[in-house]
Amino acid sequence: xxxxxxxxxxxxxxxxxxxxxxxxxxxxxxxxxxxxxxxxxxxxxxxxxxxxxxxxxxxxxxxxxxxxxxxxxxxxxxxxxxxxxxxxxxxxxxxxxxxxxxxxxxxxxxxxxxxxxxxxxxxxxxxxxxxxxxxxxxxxxxxxxxxxxxxxxxxxxxxxxxxxxxxxxxxxxxxxxxxxxxxxxxxxxxxxxxxxxxx
Numbered sequence: 001x002x003x004x005x006x007x008x009x010x011x012x013x014x015x016x017x018x019x020x021x022x023x024x025x026x027x028x029x030x031x032x033x034x035x036x037x038x039x040x041x042x043x044x045x046x047x048x049x050x051x052x053x054x055x056x057x058x059x060x061x062x063x064x065x066x067x068x069x070x071x072x073x074x075x076x077x078x079x080x081x082x083x084x085x086x087x088x089x090x091x092x093x094x095x096x097x098x099x100x101x102x103x104x105x106x107x108x109x110x111x112x113x114x115x116x117x118x119x120x121x122x123x124x125x126x127x128x129x130x131x132x133x134x135x136x137x138x139x140x141x142x143x144x145x146x147x148x149x150x151x152x153x154x155x156x157x158x159x160x161x162x163x164x165x166x167x168x169x170x171x172x173x174x175x176x177x178x179x180x181x182x183x184x185x186x187x188x189x190x191x192x193x194x195x196x197x198x199x
Contacts (some may be wrong), residue, residue, distance in 0.1 A: 003061055003079065004085075004087065004088070005027050005066035005068075005087050006026055006080055006086045007066070007067055007089050008146070008150045009073060009079055010098065010143055011102070012098055012101040012102045012106060013091035013093050013164070014093065014162070014164050015073075016034070016069070018171075019032045020058075020065075020185035021168070021171060023064075025171075025172065025177045026177065030065065030066040030068060031064040031066065031072055032067070032069045034067045035099045036119060040156055046071050048120065049075075050127070061175050068089070068091065071119050076150070086127075087174060088159045089160045090154075091162050092147065092164075096140070097141055099139060099143070100149065112127050130142070142146045169181065
């Protein structure tokens with residue numbers, strides 16, 4: 001099994017809903033930060049990668065057909081080269097609305113962590129945001145830069161920009177999949193994220 005879909009969007013751009021949607025369309029299991037948080041081997045492998053070890057993509061994604069969210073989204077440049085047949089999806093929302101959600105969810109989780117090896121600190125805070133995740137202007141600039149990099153790097157015929165609220169039609173057209181009868185998933189709201197984090 002190799003990756004068939006690669007997500008390039010930051011956390012809090014509808015990645016958990018996309019994870020569920022891809023699974024419903026037959027592109028699961030889908031790798032997401034939640035997989036790292038619940039599987040010890042995943043945590044070990046991704047932490048090693050964040051420390052600078054050489055990637056073994058086949059091992060990191062063993063058993064997965066797709067990936068969205070951090071940590072994989074940070075490595076999208078390498079992944080689109082490693083899996084040239086995979087379709088690419090950029091989950092997107094306006095930079096300002098992304099920050100509002102990020103500030104209420106992931107940022108407090110990073111601030112509350114004392115584990116310097118955690119991916120929230122070692123990868124998201126330090127590598128994605130250069131050690132300044134709490135700096136609104138800087139974080140939004142990083143978000144915008146990632147969007148621009150994806151748009152300028154991934155061939156248009158390989159890429160879908162999926163905005164919050166777009167639903168099934170563009171996703172299914174991009175993947176050549178029939179539209180399900182069920183509603184498009186809506187998962188991991190700010191309230192749900194905070195509830196899960198407090199468990």
